[in-house]
Amino acid sequence: MGLLAARHADWLAQLRAGAQQPPARPRVPLWWRDAAIGSVEPEFLDRIGLASDTAGPLLWRTGQGWHLGGELTATLGRLALALREAGLAHAWRDEQLAVRDAQGRMLGTVERAVVRPLGIATSAVHLLALAPHGEHWVQRRALTKANDPGLWDTLMGGMVPATDTPEQALARETWEEAGLRLEQLRGLAWGGRLASRRPRAESRGGGGYVVEHIDWWTCVVPDGVWPANQDGEVDEFRLMPADEVVARLLAGEFTTEAALLLAAAGL
Incomplete structure (x- = not known):
């Protein structure tokens, strides 16, 4: 001992x-396709607007949480930049971290500065x-x-x-x-x-x-x-x-x- x-x-x-x-305040899942890749406070992304691309919307909200569209790494890159411009990102590192599903499969990458507000593992x-x-x-x-x-x-x-x-x-x-x-x-x-x-x-x-x-x-x-x-x-x-x-x-x-x-x- x-x-x-x-x-x-x-x-x-x-x-x-x-x-x-548990979280200090309620959070809802952050989804890409059928994978929950993180979590956010319900109103956190209300102030962030991502323009749709040719394949459809990139960020929207439903009763199940927030959803990301498009290719995951590209969409998370745009979201990270939008969060930085809004003063909602942590210290910017230009370092990409893996984004995985519940089974540990790598789905894409994300800038390190936004993993905590997005609840990404x-x-x-x-x-x-x-x-x-x-x-x-x-x-x-x-x-x-x-x-x-x-x-x-x-x-x-x-x-x-x-x-x-x-x-x-x-x-x-x-x-x-x-x-x-x-x-x-x-x-x-x-x-x-x-x-x-x-x-x-x-x-x-x-x-x-x-x-x-x-x-x-x-x-x-x-x-x-x-x-x-x-x-x-x-x-x-x-x-x-x-x-x-x-x-x-x-x-x-x-x-x-x-x-x-x-x-x-x-x-």
């Missing part, structure tokens, strides 16, 4: 319950790292990050773009965030998959809803190997003893995802 489960069971139960929350990867003597390698997120600036996080965490498998994203993000190649690490092992559903306030407009699946790995960073950020998204790396990690978790200094994953890994 880890420190969190042994000493802070109530806090841990509250953390896990917070990762499985995302995939992410995280790497939890120890030093040989048991300290935890953690990073402090850059103050310029759109989400959770300045909070502590796992050694690496990032989205899986539409062009990557989780394993490819793991390798790429580990280099970009920590300057490490997977071949430098010892005992790299898949830890599991964590699912999270919870409301998230967006910077503008209606509330967002997080639907995310996180694949996570564990490893040991050998002595003499030091993380070094490559993309400007990390302010510092630090080796923390387990007791300090726990204290900072309880103080709310880690991201929710990092807290959930550290608990899942047995901290």
